[in-house]
Amino acid sequence: MDLYARRRLRNRIVMVLSYAATGVGLGWLALILGTLLFEGASGLSLKVFTEMTPPPGADGGLLNPIKMRSDFLVKASSFVCESHGACSALKKPHTDPSFQPPDRPTHAR
């Protein structure tokens, strides 16, 4: 096989692999989401969103965990991490002598 054909073949192989890899990634996502939808849709009802968690065996909802997550945990955690993170990020340009703002040209090393 001459050089030209070999390069073409190698390119072709990688291109096919690349299509296949994307197929695998998308297919996997579809599998998981599909399973969730098919298995989960039957369990959904209005009660799930409007009622507190029932005793075992009874019909009822998930309001408790949903509310807990959205109302309290997310707000509390984002308050702590955003305020703290932003402050510590601001710290760097103010006190670190080696820090250079990204929009200025870096000087010769």
Add this chain to the structure above:
Amino acid sequence: MQSPGRRSVVDVAFQGALTAEPAAASRARTLTKLRVTDNAFRHITRAAAVGVLVILGGVILSLFAGALPAFRAFGLNFLVQESWNPVTEKFGAFAPIYGTIMTSFIAMAIAVPLGLLITLFLTELCPLWLRRPIGIAIELLAGIPSIIYGIWGLFVFAPFLQQYVQPALIDTFGHVPVLSSLFAGPPYGIGVLTAGLILAIMVLPFVTSVSRDVFEAVPPVLKEAAYGLGCTTWEVVRYVVLPYTRVGVIGGVMLGLGRALGETMAVTFVIGNAHRVSSSLIAPGTTISATIANEFTEAVGDLYTSSLIALGFLLFVITFIVLAAARYLLARIERRIG
């Protein structure tokens, strides 16, 4: 040509002293106030930055303090002993350490090539209008909570592996010298291989999205020059894009590796939670985080609890070593390129 701010300072210094004293005093007051608030703000940001380090140090210290009884009782044997026996209170971390490293290794061995190929597709082959949807879909994989991966792995993926894939692997490689021990034993469905595969899917979006960002940062001129010389797409990616983006790609891989090492819930569902080291990839095993998640609530006795905390400390150390090694690698590459 003076800026307004500059002139006001000059006023305070010279003219203010001679003539309009109240105005100068007011300016001086304002300047002092600005300096005070500025200082206060600087101290707040410094406290926040130091606070991050203090919290990190506190976590390390409390882990170490909690792990001390276990380290005292078992010494270095803790690292190499395989048995994990709550009844006789003999604990060794070898099986969880091995499981953690092995599952992460499998995950990276699959996710890195797969992720780079997807990136190649997204940046070179995919029609423009499809790039965004497909990119978002791949990144959606990162948005699926790990507990969903765990449930899906246990109820859908593991039975599939058990029925179709693992028997085929055992049949195919059963008589090949080295591979036969890698795929030995009955097909349970759950095990190190299953956990590695699930982890690979979880890590994939990290590798893909980071490497896509850096691939897109390659100057088109470089690629066009290579194409103009007659390079194939593969040669352009291999000899132009990858060398140019090496640092960023390694960063993405390390991000993924960090997730793979620490992943708890998904792995706990599918790894089988057996405290033993097996040469077979399809045998059940355990990881550090899976062991902690499984056993912490049931740990009775100080030594048991302490051993679990020691496991956590080891995970911390492993993650730290991996990240430090990655930093070192990056620094070396950067120095060589100049």
